[in-house]
Structure formats: C-alpha cells, structure tokens
Amino acid sequence: MQERQGLLDVIKERIIIGDGAMATQLYGMGVPVGVCYEELCVSKSEVVASVHRSYVEAGAMLLETNTFGAHRAGLARYGLEGQVEEINGAAVRLARQEARDGVYVAGTIGAITGAKRQLAPPIDLTNAYAEQAMALLNEGPDAILLETFLDLAELRLALQVVRKLTDKPVIAQLALLDLAVTRDGEPVQDAFRILFDEGADVIGLNCRFGPADMQRVLQGIEIPKHAALSVYPNAGLLSMTDGHYAYPSEPEYFAAAALDFRELGVRIIGGCCGTTPAHVAAMAHAVGNLPPIEIKHRQKAESAIVVRSSAMRAVLEKNAGEMEASQEPIHEKVLHTHTVIVELDPPKDLNATAFLEGAKALQSAGADAVTLADNSLAMIRMSNMALGALMKQQGVEPLLHISCRDRNLIGQQSHLMGLHALGISQILVVTGDPSRFGDLPGATSVFDVSSFDMIKMIKQLNQGTGFSGKTMDVPSTFVVGAAFNPHVRHFDKAIKRLERKVEAGADFIMTQPIYDPRFFAVLRDATKHLPVPLFVGIMPLLSQRNAEFLHNEVPGIFLTDDVRERMALHKGARAREEGIAIAQELLDAAIEQFKGIYLITPLLRYEMTAQLTSYVKAKTSPQ
Incomplete structure (x- = not known):
C-alpha cells in the first residue's frame, strides 16, 4: 500500500481547501449559544460528525477538529476541565472518521486568553497548551492548527510548546484587530517572520476580518522566503437580524476571493466565522484543481510603521516640551x-x-x-x-x-x-x-x-x-x-x-x-x-x-x-x-x-x- 503524501508535500503541488465554521453550522442546527460546543464531540458526536461530513462533501481537503476552546481554561467555564483528554481525543477520532482519501485532519488549538488579556483565575498557559496538544497528538492528527491568536507573544508560546512535542506540520494563524499590527503591537510582517523562524510550517490569518481586509494585509507585507501561507476569513461582519446571528458574504464572493488569494501565493484557503459548506464548495470549484502560485517576494519597503514611529518620537518630544x-x-x-x-x-x-x-x-x-x-x-x-x-x-x-x-x-x-x-x-x-x-x-x-x-x-x-x-x-x-x-x-x-x-x-x-x-x-x-x-x-x-x-x-x-x-x-x-x-x-x-x-x-x-x-x-x- 502506497504511503499517503504528507500535508506539506501536497501544498507544494496544489491549493488545499480548508473547511468552514463549526460553530456557525452547529448554531444553524439549533444548538444554542452558551453550550460547550467542544463537549458535543462526546455527548452528540453524530451532530459534529455531520458537520465534518458536509464540508468533505463540499470539497474540503483539511478538516479542523472541533477543539477550538477544548483547553483547560475553556472547558473550565462549563465545569469540564477534567475532560481535556476525553474531548480532544474524541474530536480527532470524529474528524478522522469523516476524512476520505486525500482529506487531512488538523488538531485545532485556539488562543486561551482571547479577548481577555488576563484570565481570572490565572492559568499556566504553557501547561494548558501542552495538555491539549498531547491529547490531540495521541490520536494522530496530520497537523496542529494554532488559530485566532490576537497576541504574537501568546502564539509564540503555543508554537514553542507544540514544536517540542511533535515534528508534525504546525499551522500558526494570527487574528488581527488592526490591519498593520498584532494586539501586542508587533507589525504583521515581523510577526510572520518570527513565527516562521521559530518553526511554524504554515503562517497565516483567520477570523476578525473578511477576505478583502486579509488581502490588504498580505499585499502590504513581505512574506518570509519558503514560507507557506494560509487564510481563513470570516464571511463579512456579524449582524443580528430578527433575533438571529448572520454574516453577509455569499459563496460566490468567496469563490472570487479564493482566486485572489491564490494570486497572493496562499496555499491553504478555508473559512472562519459565518462560512458554510456552500462557501467551501464555491472555493473548491474556483481553485481546488489549480496549482499554487509562488509568492511574489516584494522588496521590503521602508515600513510605514517605522516612519510613523520616528514621527511619533518627534511629536512626543514636542508634547513633552x-x-x-x-x-x-x-x-x-x-x-x-x-x-x-x-x-x-x-x-x-x-x-x-x-x-x-x-x-x-x-x-x-x-x-x-x-x-x-x-x-x-x-x-x-x-x-x-x-x-x-x-x-x-x-x-x-x-x-x-x-x-x-x-x-x-x-x-x-x-x-x-x-x-x-x-x-x-x-x-x-x-x-x-x-x-x-x-x-x-x-x-x-x-x-x-x-x-x-x-x-x-x-x-x-x-x-x-x-x-x-x-x-x-x-x-x-x-x-x-x-x-x-x-x-x-x-x-x-x-x-x-x-x-x-x-x-x-x-x-x-x-x-x-x-x-x-x-x-x-x-x-x-x-x-x-x-x-x-x-x-x-x-x-x-x-x-x-x-x-x-x-x-x-x-x-x-x-x-x-x-x-x-x-x-x-x-x-x-x-x-x-x-x-x-x-x-x-x-x-x-x-x-x-x-x-x-x-x-x-x-x-x-x-x-x-x-x-x-x-x-x-x-x-x-x-x-
């Protein structure tokens, strides 16, 4: 039996279509807000499996496990902190069960601090990331996906923890509040370089922004040579209509966006909040059979942030005077x-x-x-x-x-x-x-x-x-x-x-x-x-x-x-x-x-x- 190609070998040859949002689908199926969605991998496994199945049928080649918040801190909100191993293990098995030939599984780890800069009670982030990573790795995913990190410092910590535990591919994705810098003030260009230098096999962006803003980010920065890129944009901005949450971007828009991302050298294209199997199917139809395009390594222009920082110093001195x-x-x-x-x-x-x-x-x-x-x-x-x-x-x-x-x-x-x-x-x-x-x-x-x-x-x-x-x-x-x-x-x-x-x-x-x-x-x-x-x-x-x-x-x-x-x-x-x-x-x-x-x-x-x-x-x- 021929050994299956590794994920990193595949992305050299073709665009990988990722899946879309898990929570959006579960919410649409009637699972209320406030429920621990990750725990459903154990108590309602068929519901979670059906979401994975729908994305595979739409053309997804990379499934994320339903474990975004399945770390100790996230599960503790529901009194489930003792089930880290059980929930993460079940999640990998469910995704693997639905993955057909040629479909890969990424064990997903979300940022622990999220919108909060400081947790109450405080938690040892190193131990929490190691615990979840080990629970995922024990079930043999094809890769680890670190996603929705607002602060570079926290993503670096998670990357360092995971890199010590495995040589499997690691995808490291930032979530931005501003198009130029991370929440902790690091220019995106520098953040990407740091992540790549510290062992991330794929670097990218997910959540917070839709396709257009993510394209603006990638167009304005120099990408490390030999780095692979991933993007998982939201389906536009969240709104509430008639008491229901909804996102505006249509599948056709994501199909066009996928073509633009390919031109920018992106190798893995999926969807985050608000995206559905229809969005994934549209992207798969648009670029799923196309080879990737090498990143056009732009010459590093003088950073606007550096220039602005120099101006800031002058203003600061003037104001202080x-x-x-x-x-x-x-x-x-x-x-x-x-x-x-x-x-x-x-x-x-x-x-x-x-x-x-x-x-x-x-x-x-x-x-x-x-x-x-x-x-x-x-x-x-x-x-x-x-x-x-x-x-x-x-x-x-x-x-x-x-x-x-x-x-x-x-x-x-x-x-x-x-x-x-x-x-x-x-x-x-x-x-x-x-x-x-x-x-x-x-x-x-x-x-x-x-x-x-x-x-x-x-x-x-x-x-x-x-x-x-x-x-x-x-x-x-x-x-x-x-x-x-x-x-x-x-x-x-x-x-x-x-x-x-x-x-x-x-x-x-x-x-x-x-x-x-x-x-x-x-x-x-x-x-x-x-x-x-x-x-x-x-x-x-x-x-x-x-x-x-x-x-x-x-x-x-x-x-x-x-x-x-x-x-x-x-x-x-x-x-x-x-x-x-x-x-x-x-x-x-x-x-x-x-x-x-x-x-x-x-x-x-x-x-x-x-x-x-x-x-x-x-x-x-x-x-």
Missing part, C-alpha cells in the same frame, strides 16, 4: 519640592458651580493639582472629564481618576483619546467599587481589564499604539498614577502588589487616607526602594458620625482609637476644628517622610482642604 513649559507634571515636581494634590468630588446633580468655585479656591491656596474621582463608591456623579475640561479653562490643573469598572475597552480608549484632545494628561487608574454597592445596583460592572493591565495599556498609548495594537498618528503623554491601600491584613503582600503596579508603568502612587502619624515612617521604610514618588493620603474629619462611618463602612479606611475618641468629644463647628487639628498633626508627621501630600476633601468642604493646603505650603516653603 510643551507640557514642561506649561505645567510641570506632579511626579517630577515632587522630586524637588513638597507637592500637594487635593481631591474634590464631582457633584451628584447638574449644578457644577460650587465644584468649580472649590477647585479655584484650592488652586489659590496652592494646590498643585485637583483630582476628581470617577463615580467613587459606584455613586453617580457628573463626568470628571467634562469638569476637568472646565477646570482647564479656569487655569486649574486636573488629575482625573479612571475606573476599570464603568467602561469596556472601547469606551476606555475613547475616553483617553478625549482626555488627550482636551490636554488633560495626569490620571489615576483605580479598579473601582462594584456597581452592586452603588446607587444603581442593577448596573453592570465591566472590568474588562485589571488596573495593572489598564496602566500597561495607557503606557502603550504613550508609545503611539492603541489598545488593539493599532498605530496612532500621535502618541499620548499621560502621566499615570496608581492607588495604594496600606490598611490591609497582609501589608507585605500589599507592597508586592504595589511593586507590580510600578512594573506595569505607574509614574506615581496615591494612598488611601492615613490617620496614624506613626505609620508614615513605617510606610516610608516599606516603599523607599520604589523608583516612583508616593503621595500620602490625609482627609480631615467633619464629626464623630463622619469618623465612625469612614472607619466602619468605607473600604480601605482605618481610624485609630485616639482619633475616634477625640472626634467624639466635639460637635458642630468645634468638631470640624478638631478634624483640622488632627489633619495638621498628621501633616507634620507626613512631611518629615514624604514630599507628596494627597488631601481628600470631605463632602465638598473645600475650605477645609484649602486651609490644609496653605498649611503645607507655609511649613515647607523656604524661609
């Missing part, structure tokens, strides 16, 4: 003089007059920046972006909090782009209190990313790269702060967490309010190794009731017994005077250890923090 001339950033100013940030909460209604009067009063008292929370405690307040713009008009320097809670990544980048346009460059990234504890408990907490990731992504924006990896014409110039709560049971762990924020790119730190004067020295010793300045928090108290509320009900605030007892002795105006006196004593201790002071205004009583700002400036100004 303008910022320095107009307002020295607080994280630099605090290195040579005592610097005061004062927090003033935005109003809960539509009247901003008192707030703006307060902001102006604080500036007159000597505040170096006025910081505005972003719906703190999940309570609805006026947009700090709008108020920050009004403050800029009055000559008051704003420092805006940005919460991870209220905006998805689209909204977050849009918000930051708006801040950049307004000339607001100083920000504090916070996680944000859960919505269910606020005044609209039915609202959704988004939390697309953690505060660590948000800091990294903002610093990436400063390098001229958007959250999706898209190159921006102008880089931002954000100075990014991070919050720190020292009032925790395990202080050493809190310091480790703070170190991670600094590693992520934080330029300065702002702490929760501190009410123990002895603690400033402790905090100084614990953070003196950090390369960024700390602004220590102090908030004057209004009354005994205010003190007890903060101590007992507000997360991250702890009052000493001495402070609570002193506030209990006074009422009305006298209590506020005592609150000022306590705050001044705390400031005396803080100034000895730190140059950065962060005053928090209680309930819009800005006259109190204005008085304390003046106190700091008087105590620290040269005599």
